[in-house]
Each structure stands twice: as C-alpha cells, then as structure tokens.
Amino acid sequence: MDMDIKKATTITFSPTGTSRTVANYIAQGTGIAQIDGIDLTHEAVKASLGSDELAIISAPVYGGKVARLAVDRMSEICGNGTPAVVISVYGNRHYENALVQLADLAREKGFVVIAAATFVGEHSYSTPANPIAVGRPDDGDRAQALQFGAAIKQKIDAGNLSEIDAAAIDQPEQIEGAMATFKSTIARWMTEGMPSIKTPTTDASLCVHCGLCVKLCPNQAIEAGNECVTNPDRCIKCCACVKGCNQHARTLNSPFAPLISQNFNNHKENKTII
Ligand SMILES: Cc1cc2nc3c(=O)[nH]c(=O)nc-3n(C[C@H](O)[C@H](O)[C@H](O)COP(=O)(O)O)c2cc1C
Numbered sequence: 001m002d003m004d005i006k007k008a009t010t011i012t013f014s015p016t017g018t019s020r021t022v023a024n025y026i027a028q029g030t031g032i033a034q035i036d037g038i039d040l041t042h043e044a045v046k047a048s049l050g051s052d053e054l055a056i057i058s059a060p061v062y063g064g065k066v067a068r069l070a071v072d073r074m075s076e077i078c079g080n081g082t083p084a085v086v087i088s089v090y091g092n093r094h095y096e097n098a099l100v101q102l103a104d105l106a107r108e109k110g111f112v113v114i115a116a117a118t119f120v121g122e123h124s125y126s127t128p129a130n131p132i133a134v135g136r137p138d139d140g141d142r143a144q145a146l147q148f149g150a151a152i153k154q155k156i157d158a159g160n161l162s163e164i165d166a167a168a169i170d171q172p173e174q175i176e177g178a179m180a181t182f183k184s185t186i187a188r189w190m191t192e193g194m195p196s197i198k199t200p201t202t203d204a205s206l207c208v209h210c211g212l213c214v215k216l217c218p219n220q221a222i223e224a225g226n227e228c229v230t231n232p233d234r235c236i237k238c239c240a241c242v243k244g245c246n247q248h249a250r251t252l253n254s255p256f257a258p259l260i261s262q263n264f265n266n267h268k269e270n271k272t273i274i
Contacts, residue, residue, distance in 0.1 A: 003156050003157065003159055003161070005052060005053060005054050005083070006032075006034060006053060007032060007033075007034035007035065007036055007053045008027045008030055008032040008035050008053065008054045008056055009035075009036045009047075009049060009053055009054070009055050009056070010023040010027050010035065010036070010037045011023075011040065011047075011055055011058075012038070012039055012057075012058050012059065013040040013041055013059045013070035013073055013074075013218075014039075014041055014058070014059070015060070015216075016060075016121075016238065018060070018089050018119075018136070018137060019058040019089040020037075020058070021121075022089055022119045022121065022137055022141070022145055023057075023058040024037075025137070025141075025146055025149070026145045026146075026148055026149040027056050027149060029145060029146035029147060029148060029149020029152075029153075030152055031150065031153055038077070040070060040073035040074060040077075041218045043073070044072070044074075044075055044076050045076065045077065046076040047076070047077050047078075048077075048079075050080055050082060051080055051081040051082055053082060054082075054084070054085070054152070054156065055079060055083070055111055056084070056085050057086045057087065057111075058086070058087035058088075058119075059089070059102060060088075060090070060091075060121065060124075061089065061090035061096070061098040064094065064095065065096070065097060065098050065101060066088070067236070067238075069218060074105065074109065078109050078110050079112075081110065082110065082111050082112065083111070083114045083156060084114065085113070085114065085115040085117070085152055086103050086115075087102075087116070087117045087118070088117075088118050088119075089119050091120070091121060091126070091260070092133035092266075093123075093260050094172060094174075094179070095118050099116055099169060100166045100167050102116075102166075103116055103166035107163075112163060113164060114152070114156070114161055114274070115152050115155065115272065115273065115274040116166045116169060116272070116273050117148060117169075117272040118172070118270060119137060119141060119145065120270060121133065121136055122134055123257075123260060124238055124239040124243075125252065125254045125256055125257040125260065127257060129257075129258075130257035130261035131261055132257070132261050132264065141270060144270050144272075145270075148272050148274075151274055155274055164274065165273075166273065169271050169272075169273045170271045172268045173266060173268060173269070174264075174266070175263065175265075175266050178263040179263075181263050182259060182260075182263055182264075185259055197254050197255065197256070198252075199221070199230035199232050199235040199252070200230055200235070200241055200242050200250045200251060201250070201251055201252075202228040202229075202249050202250050203249045204228050204249075206247045206248065206249035207227055207247060208247055209225070209227050210246070211224050212245065212246065213227055213241035213244065214227065216244040217235075217240060220234055221234035222241060237254070
C-alpha cells in the first residue's frame with residue numbers, strides 16, 4: 001500500500017512548553033513539508049483529521065496519568081483512521097499508566113496509534129534549589145526525537161500502519177529504592193497529614209502587573225489586575241506562571257520538589273516503540 005501523507009499535525013497540551021517542543025522535533029524529523037499545530041493548552045479546539053495526515057499527540061504526565069485538562073481539551077478532536085504517534089512527557093520520575101492511557105484515548109477518538117514514546121522534560125516543580133531534569137529536552141533529546149520522526153516516516157512509507165502496544169515500551173531506569181522511598185513518604189504524608197500543596201504565591205514587591213501570568217495560565221486561575229492572587233479552585237499547579245514570570249515573582253512550594261529532586265536525579269533515557 002502506498003501511503004501519501006500530506007501533512008503532520010501536532011496536537012499538544014503543554015503549560016511549560018516541553019511537550020510541545022518534543023512534538024515539534026518529532027514532526028521536523030519526519031521531513032513532512034507541511035506541519036500544522038493544534039495547541040490545547042488554553043482551550044479545546046474542534047478538529048477532524050484525515051487519513052492522509054499524521055497526528056503527533058503529546059501531553060505531560062501529572063501524577064502518573066495524562067494531565068486531566070489535556071484529556072478534557074481533546075474532547076473535540078477526532079481522527080478518521082488517522083495514523084498517530086502518542087508521546088508522554090514526564091519529569092524524570094515515572095509516567096506510570098499515562099502512555100497507555102494516551103494511546104487508548106487516541107484510539108477511541110479514531111486514530112491508529114502506529115508509534116509511541118516517553119520523553120523526559122524538565123519537571124514543572126524544578127527550581128535551582130530542587131533541580132529535576134533541568135534543561136530537558138536537551139540537544140541529545142532533540143537528536144532522538146528527530147531520529148524517531150524519521151523512523152515513523154519510514155514506517156508509513158513502507159505502507160506499514162500496524163498498531164503498537166504502548167504497554168510494551170521499556171520502563172525508565174530507576175535508582176534502587178527510589179520509588180519505594182517516594183511511595184512510603186507519600187503514605188506517611190497521608191497518615192500524618194499531607195503538607196499542603198498550595199497554589200503559587202506572588203511576591204507583591206516583585207510583581208509589575210505585566211499580565212503575562214494571566215496569559216500563560218491554561219485555566220484562568222489568575223485575573224488581570226489582580227495578579228498576586230491565584231484562584232485555588234482553578235489552579236492546576238502546572239507552573240506555567242512560575243516559570244514564565246520575567247520578574248521571578250511567583251513560586252510554588254511543593255513538598256514534592258525536594259522529594260523528587262533527591263530520589264529521581266538519574267539521567268533517564270527517552271524510550272520509543274514503533
Ligand atoms: C501537577 C503535576 C504533576 C506531575 N506529575 C508527574 C509524575 O507523576 N511523574 C513525572 O515524572 N513528572 C510529573 N510531572 C512533571 C511533568 O510531567 C513534566 O515537567 C513535563 O515536562 C511538563 O510538561 P509541559 O512542559 O508540556 O507542561 C508533574 C507536573 C505537574 C505540574
């Protein structure tokens with residue numbers, strides 16, 4: 001069968017940009033001339049994709065699952081036998097069930113999942129004091145994403161649209177005992193009372209009310225003119241406002257940051273299945 005793929009469409013939800021960057025590298029790697037982007041970070045987008053295009057769907061892992069808002073925002077997207085690659089981007093801890101969940105979701109929506117990957121992105125909670133996968137995706141990740149894109153195009157060119165089993169992808173390498181420490185610490189927090197994960201706080205003396213955080217927030221948790229206040233009912237703790245603030249006025253003090261920084265500081269490799 002001769003497949004003629006006319007364009008690649010990235011479908012991303014990416015508050016701090018890493019999931020989008022990985023999807024864009026993979027799209028570039030395919031060599032497909034026309035690349036479109038559907039950005040679900042700020043709103044749901046209605047789209048129906050054809051069988052003559054490649055969908056590159058990427059979303060971050062939150063708590064071992066696909067970020068809830070990403071799932072919600074994909075509600076108005078559908079494929080029509082559209083070949084797709086799904087990518088879970090995670091902050092160097094683990095992606096747990098997220099990749100299988102994303103593959104299932106894509107399939108339910110009419111996509112044919114012909115490739116999948118897990119890529120590491122700098123953790124949303126990473127700070128200079130608690131660094132986690134700083135700077136990733138880096139040049140090495142970029143090279144792997146480009147190569148992966150090329151391999152996907154080869155598979156399509158060979159007329160091979162066979163579906164992959166996302167569950168069969170290689171697991172991330174862990175430092176011995178890291179996951180046990182992580183889980184037992186959370187279990188202890190649950191019984192002793194969880195240190196609360198608050199919304200980001202704003203240092204009012206640094207905030208210049210430029211409104212950038214209002215634009216960056218994927219869920220309208222910050223109101224223009226009232227930038228020092230974050231609505232806890234809308235905040236998803238994605239840290240787009242924290243990382244995007246030019247004045248460094250916003251911080252999120254998550255108890256997870258030191259726990260993850262200490263236990264998941266080995267360099268994890270990206271994994272692909274095709
Ligand atoms: C609320 C929340 C939960 C997260 N949970 C996980 C997790 O379970 N495992 C992990 O490795 N990274 C986790 N991360 C880190 C993100 O998956 C990672 O930083 C990703 O690169 C962010 O994608 P983005 O840049 O597209 O927003 C979490 C981040 C947030 C904000």
